[in-house]
Amino acid sequence: MTIRFETHSEMLATAIKALSARDFWTPFSEVPSGKIYGEAAKSDGLAAFDALIGQRFQLTDHPAETHIGAEVSPWGLKLDLTYPAATVEALIDASAAAQDALAAAPITTRVAVCLEALVRLNRLSFLIGHATMHTTGQAFPMAFQAGGPHAQDRGLEAVAMAYCEMTRFAEAAVWKKPQGKHDPIVMEKHWTIQPQGIALTIGCNTFPTWNSYPGIFASLATGNPVIIKPHPKAILPLALTVRVLREVLAEAGLPRDAVLLAVDTPGAEKTKQLVTHPDVAIIDYTGSSDFADWIRQNTSRKRVFTEETGVNSVVITGTDDFDGMCANLAFSLSLYSGQMCTSPQNIYIPEAGIDTDKGRKSFDDVTSGIIQAIDALLQDAQTAAGICGALANPATRDRMSSVAHEGIVLRQSTSPATNVVTPLILKGRKDGPQDAECFGPMSFVIPCTSAEDAIAQAANIARTEGAITAALYATDDKLMSLAGQAFSRAAVNLSINLTGKIYVNQSAAFSDFHVTGGNASGNASLTDPAFIAGRFTRPMRRWPKRC
Structure with a gap:
């Protein structure tokens, strides 16, 4: 030919x-x-x-x-x-x-x-x-x-x-x-x-x-x-x-x-x-x-x-679709057991809670909503294997065991099938957020003094440690603008109010520039x-x- x-x-x-x-x-x-x-x-x-x-x-x-x-x-x-x-x-x-x-x-x-x-x-x-x-x-x-x-x-x-x-x-x-x-x-x-x-x-x-x-x-x-x-x-x-x-x-x-x-x-x-x-x-x-x-x-x-390496963050300051937000995050946190460069790791939530379409939700309500959505998504072993996949590297299990001591365990990881593990969710310290990448199915929910503080912490980690993705949930236009400016300065792609079948993990060819090249997560x-x-x-x- x-x-x-x-x-x-x-x-x-x-x-x-x-x-x-x-x-x-x-x-x-x-x-x-x-x-x-x-x-x-x-x-x-x-x-x-x-x-x-x-x-x-x-x-x-x-x-x-x-x-x-x-x-x-x-x-x-x-x-x-x-x-x-x-x-x-x-x-x-x-x-x-x-x-x-x-x-x-x-x-x-x-x-x-x-x-x-x-x-x-x-x-x-x-x-x-x-x-x-x-x-x-x-x-x-x-x-x-x-x-x-x-x-x-x-x-x-x-x-x-x-x-x-x-x-x-x-x-x-x-x-x-x-x-x-x-x-x-x-x-x-x-x-x-x-x-x-x-x-x-x-x-x-x-x-x-x-x-x-x-x-x-x-x-x-x-x-x-x-x-x-x-x-x-x-x-x-x-x-x-x-x-x-x-x-x-x-x-x-x-x-x-x-x-x-x-x-x-x-x-x-x-x-x-x-x-x-x-x-x-x-x-x-x-x-x-x-x-x-x-x-x-x-x-x-x-x-x-x-x-x-990078630390991808989610900032939750409010939502008009609480169930949709939780379901979307549950899938993002579970997909391929967090073994994606775009997977979210740190989740920043104001300690006083947020306003939602279901009324005021406390910090614990928000974390519980996400965890319940993960449990519902992965309750069937076959479905869990199809979403989580298998761990590519046995060292990930050791990393999970080590990380479990760095916060309060809110959701223990389970293994519905051989080499298949579900997300480990921990509560991080307000004065000591997780500022290094923990590759794999591990995430931290971190209490913040305010919505503005949550945005600032997430953007700062992106600037210092690198990040490929960031996600924001907000109903306040001023907060959306603030976050847009903060993450742009940190050279991170920001997704806002994802509640449907598009997830922060996904990057579309011909449309999304994958990695900006402007922070420590990559130069290209x-x-x-x-x-x-x-x-x-x-x-x-x-x-x-x-x-």
Whole structure:
């Protein structure tokens, strides 16, 4: 098959319009329906996943000295998958060998490769859904959406933004400077897109494709070969991605090694070697701020894009839909056991209580309402497993046990199924709020002296510790304005009065800029021009032109 830009040019044009309009649009349906993906898609996806279990994962012509893998499904399924593994030097050499050909390819060719790969990945969404489920612990509906269509949306968003940034200026110009009575000075000028070099994408355990696709596709589209370093516990979703990308690259006449997989095992990671290698020019990283700090301290003259640790807050000052508020927060706190970078952690409530559509509610009334909503939501074990998913990392249980001593337990976490846990809710101290991220199903309700104090505390933690999301419940326009200004200064995306089926955890491609890049939770925003422009330069050639 010949990879042609025209094949998906209409999809690209619509994506570019969506970038500006910020309205709802997606070419990739989030509904796992046979009517959309084909009647056999569900069974074929499961069969394809089952066929991978216990096998060597095949990547045609990929550098390999051995095959390794140590993934264990949080749901208890034994995976026994191994992947081609090479040394850091072998990977760098292979990537460098592919660099010139990728950089020399026309913009339209590179973009066409990315678009075709995304369309093919979309067709594999059921397979990727099972791969995501059994490496991250997400329940299948969420794994299908987040690992498949939603990740593909974010990848397409990055490609569309990259195309815009690379083509927004003229490639050539004739420059004339008037000289009065004399002939004008005439120069001919040409500009080229020059990629920065090898890009490294460091994947995370919980959202291996959703968090990685923007960087992968932004780098590829702008001509930078990519080495993808998955989390050792979540390799398969990105290995499938690498296989598709390498196939499409070969069909386009470009080197397969423009995309490589760097696998390792826990305790024998290659990440630091890759990060510090002098030939690596771009780093995309999702994970803890501690390791992000290490990257910054041990690299220079590299482009580093991060999404990091943060403390997301909810401020409750009043509501005209108390039951809706409690139900919305119950789902937000339970979804994937708080293992999302957007999950709320600290809940600030005035100690004197709030006004609601059901009358005045005390601090204890509000916390009880939220807890009762969680209990009602998760009372059925099967439903609880579907919403909470499974813990991706056993260390989360230890963290929960430690955190339980930092406040008064208002709701004890339960385990309705193996490795499935429900939210732990604690009452924090008024004079000592939780000001560090506790990743997982742990939240603190914190009494405040006033609504204004609640807003100030939440915004201050966002400024000092970082935050990706914030939520406000209020009926007073002045408080909404105050909160809007406070969280804007803290560079946090604020959701106000969510009571329906939109949750603070959710981030919509083509509309929501995920992470602002303006606080400690990350220095990059998915996906804005700054996320793209640093991946290439625009060197110029100019010479006098004779008239």
